[in-house]
Structure formats: structure tokens, C-alpha cells
Amino acid sequence: MLVGVTAPGIDGLITPFDCAPPKGDMSVHTTMTSNVLQSNFFHPFPPGGWVMLFLLGRPGLYWAIAVVLLDN
Structure with a gap:
């Protein structure tokens, strides 16, 4: 309790x-x-998980940076 x-x-x-x-x-x-x-x-990423995160996350990161730069 x-x-x-x-x-x-x-x-x-x-x-x-x-x-x-x-x-x-x-x-x-x-x-x-x-x-x-x-x-x-919490469970750690599998050995290839970081590669998948990098490959899938990179386009989103580029999009976020472009939105911030085009907004200014």
C-alpha cells in the first residue's frame, strides 16, 4: 500500500x-x-533496431528541419 x-x-x-x-x-x-x-x-532495442530507427526517423527529421527553416 x-x-x-x-x-x-x-x-x-x-x-x-x-x-x-x-x-x-x-x-x-x-x-x-x-x-x-x-x-x-522497458526492453532494449533489438540489435537491428537502431538501424531501422535511423532509416525511418531520418525523413521525419528532415521534414521537421525544413518546416522550421521555411517558417522563418
Whole structure:
């Protein structure tokens, strides 16, 4: 059992996935504890995964750079 503050505005932790209001630290601790108890961990990329990420991500990166440069 985890005990902590979950009220909005108290101990706010801003994450990239927040909409509003910011989540508290207690949400992070409960998610981490749940993942550990269920053996639901992050898995590393397979050996060829970085090559696929590079090949698939490069066009998107070029597009993002072109949008920024053409916007100015």
C-alpha cells in the first residue's frame, strides 16, 4: 500500500504526457511500483533496431528541419 498526496497543485511534477493539471510524485511512484510487481519493464532495442530507427526517423527529421527553416 502506498500513501501520499494526490491533490492537484500540491507537489506538482510536470511530465511530457501531462495535459492539465500536473501529476504528483505519487502517480509516478504507483506506476513504477505496479510495473515492478507485474514485471512490466522497458526492453532494449533489438540489435537491428537502431538501424531501422535511423532509416525511418531520418525523413521525419528532415521534414521537421525544413518546416522550421521555411517558417522563418
